[in-house]
Every structure is written in C-alpha cells, then in structure tokens.
Amino acid sequence: MTFPVRIWRGDAGGRFERYEVPRHASQTVLDVVTHVQRHVDPSLAYRYACRVGMCGSCAMTVNGKARWTCRTHVDTVAAGGTLEIAPLNNLPIVRDLVVDMTPFFDKWTAAKGAFVPTATRRDDFARVEPASKERRAIDTTIECIGCGVCYASCDVVGWKPDYLGPAALNRAWTLVNDVRDGAGRSRLRAVAADGGCQACHTHQSCTERCPKHLTPTASIAGLKRRVAGALLKGDL
Amino acid sequence: MIEARGDAPIDAAAGARATRAAAWRFVLQRASAAVLAVCVVVHLASIIVAIRGGLSAEAIVARMHANPAWPAFYAVFVVAVAIHAPLGLRAIADEWLGLRGKVTDIALGLVALLLLAGGLYAVASLAG
Amino acid sequence: MIGMRRSDFRAREHSGWWAFLVHRVSGIVLALFLPVHFFVLSQALSRPTRLNDFLAWTRAPGVKLAETLLVLALAAHLAGGVRLLFVEFVGWRANWQKSALAIAAAAALAYALLFALNG
Numbered sequence A: 001m002t003f004p005v006r007i008w009r010g011d012a013g014g015r016f017e018r019y020e021v022p023r024h025a026s027q028t029v030l031d032v033v034t035h036v037q038r039h040v041d042p043s044l045a046y047r048y049a050c051r052v053g054m055c056g057s058c059a060m061t062v063n064g065k066a067r068w069t070c071r072t073h074v075d076t077v078a079a080g081g082t083l084e085i086a087p088l089n090n091l092p093i094v095r096d097l098v099v100d101m102t103p104f105f106d107k108w109t110a111a112k113g114a115f116v117p118t119a120t121r122r123d124d125f126a127r128v129e130p131a132s133k134e135r136r137a138i139d140t141t142i143e144c145i146g147c148g149v150c151y152a153s154c155d156v157v158g159w160k161p162d163y164l165g166p167a168a169l170n171r172a173w174t175l176v177n178d179v180r181d182g183a184g185r186s187r188l189r190a191v192a193a194d195g196g197c198q199a200c201h202t203h204q205s206c207t208e209r210c211p212k213h214l215t216p217t218a219s220i221a222g223l224k225r226r227v228a229g230a231l232l233k234g235d236l
Numbered sequence B: 001m002i003e004a005r006g007d008a009p010i011d012a013a014a015g016a017r018a019t020r021a022a023a024w025r026f027v028l029q030r031a032s033a034a035v036l037a038v039c040v041v042v043h044l045a046s047i048i049v050a051i052r053g054g055l056s057a058e059a060i061v062a063r064m065h066a067n068p069a070w071p072a073f074y075a076v077f078v079v080a081v082a083i084h085a086p087l088g089l090r091a092i093a094d095e096w097l098g099l100r101g102k103v104t105d106i107a108l109g110l111v112a113l114l115l116l117a118g119g120l121y122a123v124a125s126l127a128g
Numbered sequence C: 001m002i003g004m005r006r007s008d009f010r011a012r013e014h015s016g017w018w019a020f021l022v023h024r025v026s027g028i029v030l031a032l033f034l035p036v037h038f039f040v041l042s043q044a045l046s047r048p049t050r051l052n053d054f055l056a057w058t059r060a061p062g063v064k065l066a067e068t069l070l071v072l073a074l075a076a077h078l079a080g081g082v083r084l085l086f087v088e089f090v091g092w093r094a095n096w097q098k099s100a101l102a103i104a105a106a107a108a109l110a111y112a113l114l115f116a117l118n119g
Helices: A029-040 A102-110 A133-139 A149-153 A155-159 A166-176 A184-192 A205-209 A216-232 B012-052 B057-066 B069-097 B102-127 C015-046 C048-058 C061-090 C096-118
Strands: A002-009 A015-022 A059-062 A065-068 A083-086 A093-095
Touching: A002 A029, A015 A029, A029 A059, A029 A083, A059 A149, A065 A149, A065 A205, A102 A166, A133 A166, A149 A166, A149 A205, A155 B069, A166 A184, A166 A205, A166 A216, A184 A216, A184 B012, A205 A216, A205 C015, A216 B012, A216 C061, B012 B057, B012 B069, B012 C061, B012 C096, B057 B069, B057 B102, B057 C048, B069 B102, B069 C015, B102 C015, C015 C048, C015 C061, C015 C096, C048 C061, C061 C096
Parallel strands: A002 A083
Antiparallel strands: A002 A015, A059 A065, A059 A083
C-alpha cells in the first residue's frame, strides 16, 4: 500500500514533486524522505543525523508547520491523506529540503549569544545557587540545540529581516541571567537594537512549535523587562 | 554580517544612540498604553454614568467646562494617544508595508503632531 | 524574502496568532477613527447648536453601526493590550486560560458599553 507525498525540489524557485511512498506502521516523516532518496530519486538533498530526536538536524516544514521529521509520525500529520514536506521557512534554500543556517547563527552572534568569561585561573570556582531566580530562569530554557524550528515558525522573522529571532534572543536571556558572565551592557544593547526583543509581538509561534518545549516568548519578555530597566536607570 | 546594513550606523556611539532610541520607543509605547488603559476606562465610565444619569449632552459639556480637571485629564489622554498610535503604526509600516527608515519616521512624527494638534484643539473646544 | 519560503495559514492556528491579529486590526481601526473623533468633537463643542445637530446625526443607523464596531475594536484592543502588559511586565505565561480571560474581559466591556450607549 502506498500513499502520495509532495516534496519540495529545487531552490526558492523550485516546486513540489509528487512521489508514491510505501506505508508502514510507526513510519516517521524522516522515514518517508529517506525512502525517496534511497529508492526513488538519489538526487534528493536533505539533512539528518541522530534520527532519534536529539540533534535537531532533520527540522523541515511538514504540512505547513516546522517540525523534527524524525519525531513526526506520518499517522499524526497525514491523517487527512496529504503529506507535504518542504524546507524550513525564513532561511535561504540551498537545495530541496536543505536550508542555509548561516543567517540563523549570524543572528545568534549578533545577539551576543556567547558566554563572556570574567574569572581567571587564580579565582575559585563560581558559586551559582541552583534555586536562585536567575538559575531557575536559565534552567527552563537552556536546553536549546539550535534546530531553527522556532526561527522558521516566527512571523516577525519573515516580515522583518533584521529581527534577531527567538533562538538568539532566548540564548541571550540565559546569558543575561548568568551571574558569571561579563558581557552585561553590551549584550543588553545587542538585544535592544531595532531588530531586538522589542520586535516580538508575542505570537508565541516559537513556544508553540519548540520540540524541546522551551519558551522563547517568556525569555524575550524577560529581556524586554531588563532592557526597560537598564534604560530607565541610564545603564543602556 | 548583521551589523552594517542599509543606513544602519556603523560607529559605536551612533549605534548605541540608535539602540537607546529603539528602547525608548518600546518604553514609551508600553507606558502610554498603561496611561491609555486608565484614561479609556475613566472616559467611558464618565460618559456611561452621565448618560445613565439622564444628563443631556449640553449638561455633560457644561459640567466638563466648569471643572478644569476635565480638560487637564483629556489633555493627558491626547498626549498619550499621540505617542501610542504612531508607534503602533510604525511597527505595521515596517512589518507589513516594508516601510522603514528616516522618511517613515518623519511621516509618523507628522502623524503624531496632527493627532496632538487635533486632539488639543478638541480639548480647547471643551474648555471653551 | 528572496530565496526562502514563508509561513502560511497552516502555521497560524494557535491562539497567540489570533490575539495578535485582533490586536493589530483593532489598532488600525482605532488609529483611523481617532482623527475623525477629534475633528467631529471639536466641531460639535465649538458651538452649542452644533452639539445638538451632532447628536441627532449620531442616531443615524450607519453611524450607529460604525459606533458599535468602534466599541468592539476598543474593547478588543484594550483587553489584548492589558494581556500583553501582563505577559511582558508581570511575567504571565500567556496560556489559553489567560487568553480566555482577556476575551471574556473584552466581551464584558463591549457588552457594557453597547448596553449603556443604546439601552
């Protein structure tokens, strides 16, 4: 028994091609893509690595929503009979299901999403209280693996090219709360610029779609509070 | 890279100024929203109380005329609107119309001035 | 944007999207209405006789309809805005229960206003 699948081929000027794929129990969307590449058309380009929901490499747009294809069962999304697989939105298409993640990570850098150390070899280990407000804020949202699903789901990213996006801002929030970090004002400035946290309109698409159930919306709200506070204290 | 794009400033001091301006737009938008939330409730409550109390329009206007707190209240209301509406429109122009930059900001500044002028003229008419 | 695909309606089924859309559209409606409101008011208030003429005009059915739509836009924008202020500054997580609360508040406000203005 087979079922029809539409898969995006080509670059942004490409189109959907239709394939008939054998139906199996417990089949995932990644299984479908892999079948096409191995048995139908070896020129199909796509990314995956762990195939068990840990690495985030297999993120694609499935029936209009960004998902990890290795963790998306065909039963769940194609009950209506149609399965449409496309590359992630909001990122330049390299070919078929592969997007260029460069802008995603460039914005991570632009948001100062990297830890800036302050300790020297002569200092003792930092003491970070696990139950502190800051550490608990980090805990809820540190597990981001940079899969790009939130960025691909964000309408503001689609409308405003300079918007840093949920992942970069979410990471910046974890660092703003890191008591060991030394970037302070420069990071707040990075996330307060025109394409920064203020551009978020709380659609919550990011939080809705994050496969790790993180809450970039809440992180961005936290950044808004910090930026406003710093501005009013003359610290921005 | 992200930093230098279009007419975005490249030197650090100009960049910091632009960032503070963006942060101020955010703070003013939210602050004016909070002020408007209060003003709108007071405005509507007073109209409703007056209407339900059987006051004629002339009587309502006469009362607002007599008490200087009313024109003062409405002046604050108008200023909050003149801040809040153009900033909201700025986001819409940027995101849905692709209009951003100096010319757009100047146009929205004009909208703010028009709202301020029109609103304060109405308040002056109320105060007589 | 060039070289990339964008979201369509299938990615916009969640309450957060609808809350945003209602808030933005109601904001546009209010932004268009306010200059008219200021102008009409200043005309009506500048002369005593004009106020009565103005009030007679407001009873016209077309004007009543516009007034109703404006009241709805105002209630929606206010409730949505207060919800956003809570999410951003009080740290609310905007789950569906709180969205339902905002919708209920908007509905209550709209009903109260329409009742008071027409009842």
